Amino acid sequence: MTTVRPTLKLPTIPINLRQYGILAAFAVIVVLFQVLTDGRLLLPGNINNLIQQNAYVLILAVGMVIVIIAGHIDLSVGSIVAMVGAIAAIAMTQWGLPWWAAVIVALVVGAAVGAWQGFWVAFVGIPAFIVTLAGMLLFRGLTLVLLTGGTINALPDEFNAIGGGWIPPLMGTIGEGRDARDIFTVVMGIAVALGLIATQVRARRKQRRLDLVIEPALSMGIKTGIAVFVIVALTWQLSAYRGTPIILVIVALLILAFSFVLERTVFGRQVYAMGGNLFAAQMSGVRTARVNFLIFVTMGVLAGLAGVVTTARAGGAVASAGQSFELDAIAAVFIGGAAVTGGVGTVIGAVIGGLIMGVLNMGLSILSVDAAWQQTIKGLVLLLAVAFDVLSKRRGRRT
């Protein structure tokens, strides 16, 4: 018989457990490698590299989580990265376009590729797995055609700075030589932390005014406190290296923007609704073909951006760029708690999933673990993360 009582408290626990579970796992991995590497993991230079090396995964994971929440998959993003990188390089070296115009071209090409794949998925009704598997071959092939097997180097410094540069020391530095710190980075960290506190307080006030259920002040305070600590500590470390990587600003803005899109916009809601129950979404008047099309256009633009970042960091375009990037992004999304069946997932979870993979890479590299073993360990982490998800869900059902 159906009674209300047993559902009283339990359903909220597994969800929170899953969200905090991934954060806790991230913290454990960071602490573990910090100890194993005798504190080398969190040295300013390594933090900087962690961000610059993994920016592409984070950018792709932000798009991939949308695709996966809607119940699709995208296998083509690695090839799109290579092709867009090649086109951007050709635009600068052969067409003589300035770096910023090349970036715009890259994003437009990404959007066009996304529209192409979105057309087949949304309007023709071919499963995304097939469309993007074809895209993976297609765009890799086109990259080889564009580069005719060679590579394009000697890109403008401004372009390369997108992937490997820093915001100049606008406020100067304090300290000398090895102890020099970039003041702007520290100030920015504090400003972001204060902004975070302000938005939390404002949201709380509004909730109270509208008499909505508000979460306990203690838990909200602890969460905000941890976030503020992480932001300040991160920027403090970065200020001791070469300042704020440009890519960190780009990635942070993307995370904010797409968290907002998924949680607060009609489009985001429709993505969750379609992934949760496609039939119910259709019967509620969601124009599912349109939403599917937009999802793939979005993924295409983000893959284009990842192509810019990858090419800029490498300082040139090669046909083999972006190899297996799609798998890194998919792994990040699933480690971050998305469901294989769709309907569940968050941008922040996917980003943490990507960072877990990044920290594993870096920690194992510092420990000089063989690349073969690194891959083995990453495979096991992915499996265990999803197994944890499945098991916790099963337990949730039984109770």
Next chain:
Amino acid sequence: MTSILAMRTITKDFNGVRALDSVSLEVERGQVHAICGENGAGKSTLMKVLSGVYPHGTFAGEIYFDGAPATFKTINESEAAGIVIIHQELALSPYLSIAENIFLGNEVATRGVIDWDKTNLEATKLLARVGLDEKPTTPIRELGVGKQQLVEIAKALSKRVKLLILDEPTAALNDDDSAHLLDLISSLRGQGVTSIIISHKLKEIRKTADTVTILRDGKTIETFSMSESDATESRIIKSMVGRELDNLFPPRTPTIGDELFRIENWTVHHPVDNGRVVIDNASFTVRAGEIVGFAGLMGAGRTELAMSIFGRSYGSHISGAAFKAGAPISLKTVSEAIRNGLAYATEDRKRYGLNLLGGITVNITAAALGKLARFGIVDRFAENGVADSYRRQMNIKAPSLSVPTGNLSGGNQQKVVLSKWVYSGPDVLILDEPTRGIDVGAKYEIYTIINELAAQGKAIILISSELPELLGMSDRIYAISEGRITGEISRADANQENLMHFMTAGKD
């Protein structure tokens, strides 16, 4: 004559709900025995008990089959004994050939190697017995539903069936295929095959069956021979519906206004089998403040009618016209239907109605998010306010508004679905089985909500399998049978018997 099957005092409970209450069934060898009853009378449950879907020991009572006590624990055991059920949804593999399907799981093989010549030869013989003129190598997907049904029977014959059970065998067939199938069932009598047919179509029963048993509310009402002089369709109907009307409905004084919604000459074809007409030239009207019931047996086309109206969510080659307050409206897509003031709360709320992973809030606002958004951005504070007001108004019992709706009870899920459609601000609400799977207390609450919506001047279309519910709630009732509207009765004139007459009216 001897009986091949005797089921005595079968009682089966589901989570405290009694589905079968001391049911007895006795089937004579070499006869065609029909079982009749309303939706939910217990016909399918009884057949599942017989065939081992519900294993021996999970129900009370005794079964004797072919002279011996039967204690089937699986379908395989009952098939080995010679009992085969053919379900309404056929269980054939579309890409395999007729012969492969007939011998699936029962292959003609020596040491695991299939003898194709023998397989096809045996299949040809079986096809001749069922009167199907097709090569045994023809893939199933190239056959129509009627021929597939014959393959199912050939498959049963290959298993040396003694008792063949057919669940609504002609529900998906056209007239010619139905006639052929019924002739075949009759002719199998001479080959030592006893058949049980479950059917709503009284004309078929009169034509084919030797004996009929009627179930109602999980009880055997009566069994009689069709050769008796008073074995009429009226007698069957009387036994099927003769139930007391309980006083389970909130009182209401209807205030009925002008015509608000009208459908004219609505015809819908099957989405895959385009030649089959599912809804045949249906016309009806609903007035403001009126609750109009739609009665029909399983497969009559009630849900198909509703879904085809609501943004063409079902069917193909749809023709006909829709009018709101006298003016023609277009209902080509779901969003257009919603814009034109329609709402459709689906029959299967888990499959079509709710995002079970999502919370109460996102489900309630799913059909009208536009109202809460500016420039595509949802005002979550306003949204929470909306959800909270519906939680109170509809008395949705849940620990918080973010609880996934998959964790709610059926009654609370239904209230969420109703909230969603009420919030979309419709003028015409189509409610398809709004109280299915809901306990009595929650039903009363849902009825009260429906009455309030009618009192606000909305036009309500109430589709239900429960005749007492239709009689207790509706101002007017349409009956549907085989895709046609066969009758329209006002509240004052309606009773279960005249409704059932219209609901079982076949084509002549």
